[in-house]
Amino acid sequence: MSTNKLYHITLSEPAFRTRHVMGSSYGWLITADERSNLILVNPVTRAQIAMPPPETMNNVRLRYTEDGVLDGYDVLYMDLFSRDFDTEMEPYHLTLEEARFYLYARVVLSCDPSHGNCTVLVVQLPKDQLSYTRVGDTKWTWIDANPNCWAYQHILYNNNDGLFYGVRGMGEVDSIDLNEPSAEVKVILKPIISYQAHSRYIVQAPWGDFFQIWRHDKYNKENGITDRVADKFYVYKIDFVKQKLVETNNIQDHAIFIGYNSSFMLPVKDFSTLIPNSIYHTDDLLDYIFCQRSSLRQAVVFNMKDSSFIELSPPSSDSRLNWPPSVWIQPSLT
Incomplete structure (x- = not known):
């Protein structure tokens, strides 16, 4: 957008068109192929960097047919109190391709992955819990630091203190320290x-302040199809000292970018x-993207x-333009 020009890029194999794009961070696209393998591009x-396969996550098991053919994944519920599997809950039975919509609801990187020592943190279903890995590792690690490590809606990495931050369903914010062998999670903003x-989204300003963005949606029904679209955004400055949110409409002549990308x-x-x-x-409504891949994606x-909207994606009859979903990215030449 800085040049107001359209660029076309041809990517090398493996094929990109069939992948789901669930994020961007430090100039890299975060994608998952049809077997739900996470690949940074x-x-x-x-350049492309592959992450450990899904079956190395603590709650994921490979599923085979009676003939021994790989058929999909079983995703187990994890109990944060017992730090073990919840045997009373029926696992999710997912195809190889479906798992990517469940295991990578949010993904954020700690740095440019080409520099090494990059940590990858994901929000995964069920229950929006956390797992992480590092570039070069062979498996994912589930975060079970305390019973409240769930219901995360958005995450970011803070370069200033080397911590991840996550906003949860009732507005609370956690700091997530992955610098030691065991993850440490602290509540730094109590439920609002x-x-x-x-x-909810969380974003850090260049001058250090943190903001929460709350998105309110509405439902539009046309030709028998109901679309869920953004109707209004509320922006709050986080006051960690007074433990409150302060609504604002002034972010010092800056623009906020949210969606699947790292904010x-x-x-x-x-x-x-x-x-x-x-x-x-940009549209990041996971349920609609999963169920209606050819539907128009909102970019506004x-x-x-003045609470007004400008549409950036005019209606198109070419449904191919709606997949993979659009995502904001800050290009990196490294």
Whole structure:
């Protein structure tokens, strides 16, 4: 968007068209193939880095047919109190391709993965729990630091302190320290409301402040099809000292970018095409993307000053443009 130009990039094998794009971080696209293997892709350098396979996650098992043919994955429920499997709950029975929509609801990196020592943190279903790995590792590690390590809606990495941050369903925020052999999770913002509502995001400003963005949706029905689209965004500055959220419509002439990507903010003065005090949002409604892959994907700009929307993705009759889902990315040449 900084140049207001359209670029076409041809990526090397393995094939990209069939992958699900569930994020971007440090200039890399975070993708999953039809077997639900997680692959990091730099669209500029065309480098690709494979993560450990899904079956190395603590709650994932390979499933085979009676003839011994690999048929899918069984995803088990994990009990954070006993730190073991919940045997009373029926596992999710997923095809090889379906698992990517459940295991990688959110993905964020700690740094450019080509630099080494990169940690990859994911929010996974069921119950929106956390697992992580590092580039070069052979398996994923489940985070069971305390019984409340679940219901995460959005995560980010803070370069200033080397910690991950996660916002949960009732507005609470946790810090997640993965620098030691055992994960350490601390509540740094207590629950704000007593119920789970809206979709929540967390973003860090260049000057250090943290913000929560709450997305409110509405339902549009046309030609017998119901679409769920963003209707309004609420932006709150997080006051960790006073343990509260302060609503604001001023982010110092910056623009917020949210969706499947790792959230970020850019100064409008450096990018003439951007609108100040606005939110750039791409569709990340996982249930609709999973169930209606050919449906139109929403990409909008929300003006915080007057609550108006600008559509960035005009309706198209070419459903191929809706898959993979669009995602914001800050290109990296490394």
